[in-house]
Amino acid sequence: MASFNGLGMGLGNLSLLSDAETRSISAENFTGEKGKGGMATEGTGANAARDLGLGWKVSPSIQLKGGTTATLADIAGPGVIQHIWLTVHPKQWRNLILRFYWDGEDNPSVEVPVGDFFCNGWCERVNVNSMPIAVNPAGGFNSYWEMPFRKSAKVTMENRSDEDAWLYYQFDYALTQVPDHCAYFHAQWRRSNPLGYKEVHTILEGVRGQGHYVGTYLAWQVNNNGWFGEGEIKFFMDGDKEFPTICGTGTEDYFGGAWNWEHPQGEYGTYSTPFLGMHQVIKSDGLYRANQRFGMYRWHVMDPIRFKSDLRVTIQALGWRSGGRYLPLQDDIASVAYWYQSEPHAALPPLPSADELEVI
DSSP states (O other), X not given: OOOOOSSSOOOXXXXXXXXXXXXXXXXXXXXXXXXXXXXXXXXXXXXXXTTTOXXXXXXXXXXXXXXXXXXXXXXXXXXXXXXXXXXXXXXXXXXXXXXXXXXXXXXXXXXXXXXXXXXXXXXXOOOEEOSSEEEETTTEEEEOOOEEESSEEEEEEEEOSSSOEEEEEXXXXXXXXXXXXXXXXXXXXXXXXXXXXXXXXXXXXXXXXXXXEEEEEEEEEOOSSSOOBOOOEEEEETTOOSSOSEEOSOHHHHTTOOGGGBOSTTSBOOEEOXXXXXXXXXXXXXXXXXXXXEEEEEEOXXXXXXXXXXXXXXXXXXXXXXXXXXXXXXXXXXXXXXXXXXXXXXXXXOOOOHHHHOOO
């Protein structure tokens, strides 16, 4: 049996022998079937391999036509997805929608633009050096979130643009028994653009069931001058109404920083660590880039936020105005919430239109 610790990270003892069977799905083996990799006779590399023949990188990627959806993986369980690698051109990162379906469900448990899922929501490459998500030069997306399933796992990618996308990908998984206490991986994307005056950005709501919250990614555009991160993150759980059980002290505090990330003086200091980071700052250029943009993540792998029946997560956007008073901001905030829970799950809210998703 594969090793599970219930937190979405496979940290078991690798020296233990197991009855699990390792498999991998890619454009060179669409089904992951044993002994069937590298057998393609046609594909995106067929012309380059024309002098070499069978087995010589004939099908390293797929062409995902505009307005279509491709099934990247369709796996019969029980098993667990342990690693995902993929890459595609940055201009497509908000147009390509990644969805995961567990055990034949009709509503996805994961529905996120592919760039945001890998903490690159602004369609500009930035490296991420963390445990569950790693992004490496130049745009290699990696996920190590542990994703168990009992009956089946289906992964699709929708191309919402009019342009074709060339997608390279690989799903590494194990066929193995899944313990009864294992929860299912979920992720949801939301955007407030702009955030209403004196309103909060909702990162997650409508969750029903038992589980634990394991991560937050924010792509944040500041629409005012001055500091933007005085707002508190709040976790309402298990019947909380007006006031939360967990309340943060400030935006940069939640992501493990302090004092508006100003280090050295006069600059934002970026960082990417195993469990938290403020890894991206896109500066205005005095011409067409009028606003600063930020990317930040926090993984609750070592400190999961456990809930028994329901969960809602919000964050405030606060700056400063005259007289030492807070200024409610009207910024552009997109977020991804990552969590595990028992099934069935409540249906995710529908994604907005392609125009409302777009990074401009």
